């Protein structure tokens with residue numbers, strides 16, 4: 001990390017400084033020169049420099065003008081590096097996959113302030129993504145992997161598990177970063193499920209049903225889903241109307257969404 005750069009809070013700039021953690025992340029990614037590899041938020045390159053050793057034709061997506069300038073300065077050495085100076089939330093990953101002519105491998109120590117919208121943005125490109133390996137706030141990774149009947153289980157868990165198989169790999173203490181964030185972090189791998197491994201439901205319908213249900217997660221199902229499904233329909237699925245949204249599995253939600 002450069003001493004001249006003042007980390008920008010609005011861009012979630014907590015730079016990785018712990019070499020052991022950096023090596024562990026790279027071994028989890030296992031980058032190769034065959035990969036259509038994309039890094040979100042390279043910063044000053046804690047991961048990037050190691051990714052470039054394996055795949056010189058790496059693509060990076062960075063929003064910060066100063067950091068983009070830094071990376072343009074690196075292109076004399078890294079001649080195949082593709083720099084996308086863009087807000088990742090506006091990136092069309094489908095066209096990147098078309099250019100690469102293969103599914104994408106997307107990695108990064110993500111800006112935590114946009115993690116949920118970013119994950120939902122990425123899920124909308126699930127069919128052109130091979131896998132993703134991300135550093136996120138530990139609480140977000142726990143929510144991604146959460147199972148029913150737990151406090152962390154909710155909209156993000158259900159939608160993420162609809163789209164992907166998710167693996168929590170390891171936790172990272174805040175001392176691994178400069179500046180140190182207030183929270184613990186964790187690395188996770190997300191692998192988009194193939195169409196045949198998914199319940200055949202329109203994801204827009206599923207998302208709407210789950211959104212409504214978790215707007216009032218402490219209410220019983222008929223109250224939480226008022227206007228969307230009736231108590232009779234809930235019973236017809238073999239679900240107890242006294243249950244709350246947090247008691248339902250992904251499959252239960254797919255069945256409910258099918259009725260809408």
Ligand code: SAM
Nearest residue numbers: 011014015016041042043046063087088109111
């Ligand atoms: N990869 C570096 C590291 O591990 O040291 C930096 C990680 S830092 C947590 C997040 C990075 O994402 C920063 O480089 C930041 O400027 C960039 N970033 C933040 N918001 C972004 C956005 N909306 N689009 C693209 N990059 C963004």
